[in-house]
Structure formats: structure tokens, C-alpha cells
Amino acid sequence: MIKKYQRSFDQISEIVADTERFFTDEKIDPALRMKVDLSLEELFVNMVNYNTETEQDIKIEMRPIEGGLEVSLTDYDVERFDPTLAGEVDINAPLTDRVPGGLGLYLVLKMADSIHYEYHDRKSKITFTNRTAAWEKGQDV
Amino acid sequence: MFEIDFNDSGEVVLSGRLDAAQAARAQSFLDGVEGPCVVDLAALDYISSAGLGVLLRTHKRLMAEQQGLELVNVNSHINDIFCYSGFDKLFVIRTV
Numbered sequence A: 001m002i003k004k005y006q007r008s009f010d011q012i013s014e015i016v017a018d019t020e021r022f023f024t025d026e027k028i029d030p031a032l033r034m035k036v037d038l039s040l041e042e043l044f045v046n047m048v049n050y051n052t053e054t055e056q057d058i059k060i061e062m063r064p065i066e067g068g069l070e071v072s073l074t075d076y077d078v079e080r081f082d083p084t085l086a087g088e089v090d091i092n093a094p095l096t097d098r099v100p101g102g103l104g105l106y107l108v109l110k111m112a113d114s115i116h117y118e119y120h121d122r123k124s125k126i127t128f129t130n131r132t133a134a135w136e137k138g139q140d141v
Numbered sequence B: 001m002f003e004i005d006f007n008d009s010g011e012v013v014l015s016g017r018l019d020a021a022q023a024a025r026a027q028s029f030l031d032g033v034e035g036p037c038v039v040d041l042a043a044l045d046y047i048s049s050a051g052l053g054v055l056l057r058t059h060k061r062l063m064a065e066q067q068g069l070e071l072v073n074v075n076s077h078i079n080d081i082f083c084y085s086g087f088d089k090l091f092v093i094r095t096v
Helices: A009-026 A030-050 A104-111 A133-140 B023-030 B049-063 B076-085
Strands: A002-005 A058-065 A068-076 A114-120 A123-131 B002-006 B012-018 B037-047 B069-074 B092-095
Touching (some): A009 A030, A030 A104, A104 B049, B012 B049, B037 B049, B037 B076, B049 B069, B069 B076
Parallel strands (some): B012 B037, B037 B069, B069 B092
Antiparallel strands (some): A058 A068
16 A cells, blocks of 8 residues: 555544555454554654645555565655654653653554664655564564 | 543543544543543543643643542553553553
């Protein structure tokens, strides 16, 4: 699946619907849905929030891989920002020190089985994968 | 689809998907809530960091008067997100 989305939170519901259709069509294990939805939303929202200099759409690609799926988001006319280098969040901090925000990329790094960042010609491409626990277990044998 | 309302017991009930597109509506509702407050998440299917921010902001406001949010009927998927986020150390959470 390859599709472009406008830079708006209103597109999230369409992304969710398209993801659901992809899972059904490609027979991807539904157990991966929550992780994929979360990583997709966090990365999409991050692109919308932090690249306000362009009106170009954001491209999302999904393809099945052995044991799961690979998802890519491409943003255009953007400064380099590598989400894999996002700072740690102190999840043990007391309530007084916790502030809303900052959890998004942290959760992506926790949820994705792998994440890769490419940047060239002012184009950012973030690719993550998720595979089922059963497939991972099979690889360990 | 996201819904937020009070049930007959005066608890706040969240249902559907609390994502970035719905966070402002949820925050607007919870800004009018006084503590202590029970939030029933039995019908909540999904929450992202935007939704977590709404719960944290509300909890901090209420805890200023020592009355926070109690999150009940939390399913295992949502509870995983809470644990990854450290919310299990900040809120009273009752799982299904």
C-alpha cells in the first residue's frame, strides 16, 4: 500500500481505516495492530507538528514481510531530524516532574521491532518493522 | 470513533480511540471535571501519547488538591501503554 496524506490530524482516521484494510487484505496478525497504529500515529503527528514550512503531503507505505509488516513514512522539504536519536524519558520521575508531551517517539522506539532513518535532498524517510512474537520465537530455534 | 461522557455513577467513561485528533475534545471535557474522579476505560480501544497527555494534565491539576484520577477497567493493551509510559507509578490503575 502506498498513499499520501494531507498534513492534518484529521487524516488519522483515514490512516487507521487504510491500516485495517491492509491488515485484512494481507492477512497480517491483528495482534500487531496496536503497536503499528501507535507508531504510525506518533510519527505522522510528529511530522505534522514539526515540519510546518511545507504543505506537501506525507507518504505512507506498508508492505508485508515474513512474520509481520514494514511501514515507511516519508516527509518532504524538511530539516534532518532522526527520531531514533530521541532522548530517553524518565518514566520513573515523580508526578511533579512529569509534563505532558515527549512520550510519542519514546513509545515508537519501544513498540517497533526495528526502526531506520534516511535523510537526503531534504527528504526524511522513517521505516519501522513489527513482527509477531511467534515468528521471533521461531527465529531463536 | 471516540466518546467521552459521564455514566449514571458519575464516573467518566472513555470509549473508542483517543488519538491526537480527539485529544482536544477529551481535554475540554476533563477540564470541567473535579476530583476525585474515576475514569472507566473498559471501552477504550486505543490511546496514543496525545491521550496520555490529556490524562496526565488532568491528573496533575486534580492532584494539586490531593484528588487525582483513578483509571478502572483497563484492558491489557492499554495497560501495556501505561506501563511503558510509567503511568502505573503515577495513577491508581485497576485492570480488567
